[in-house]
Amino acid sequence: MKMEPLYRRANASDAECLAALALQVFFDTYAQWGIRPPVARYALTELSVEAFDERIKDPSLCVLVAEVDQHRVGFAVLVLAAESPVPGCPPAEVATLYVSRHFARRGIGRGLLDECRGLAAELSPDPRIWLSANAENAGAIAFYRRLGFNELGAFDFEIEGERHPNLVFVSPA
Structure with a gap:
């Protein structure tokens, strides 16, 4: 039986599941050649239960959850007034989009992005959203392009002085 996903705002009881899901997706995506200390420290700090608890409580963020049969299968973190690393971005950034x-x-992923766009349209005069993807994450880049996102530029995401090239995309209007 195929279950339809439910999309909703996260609450405090989601922090533990979102931290575990985030670690699973992060290591599947960014640690394909193993785990080095900087990556481990980043993941265990930024993707901890405490970090998710803070994100869920932060009024400048909206954490959205996708669940199927009461299992968390994806999430997005929408920053409502983000500073972009390149010119031309709208105020709303999808800072994280993770799907198991x-x-x-x-x-x-499409459903979570649709939810983010809906919130951006409600809360901002500009309904577009922007996001970034690791330049080596070909699957994510292809996904955003299929959805009509346009590449605006690039920047380096740094972890303990290590530079990781990222591409910046903006949604269509």
Whole structure:
């Protein structure tokens, strides 16, 4: 039986599941060749239960959850007034979009982005959203391009002085 995903705002009871899901997706995506200390420290700090608890409480953020049969399968973090690393970006940034690889290609990511665009349209005069993707994440880049996102530029994401090239995309109006 195929279950339709439910999209909703995260609450305090989601922090633990979102931290575990984030670690799973992060390491699946960014640690394909193993784990080095800077990457481990980043993940264990930025993707901790405490970090998610703070994000959920932060009024300048909106954490959205995708769940199927009461299992968290994806999430997005929308920053309502983000500073962009390149000119031409609208105020709303999808700072994180993670979907469990077990639920890839089932519309979860698209659904979360649609929810983010809906919130941006409600809360901002500009309904567009922007996001960044690691320049080596070909799957994510292809996904954003299929959805009509346009590449605006690039910047380096740094972890303990290590530079990781990222591309910046903006949604269509």
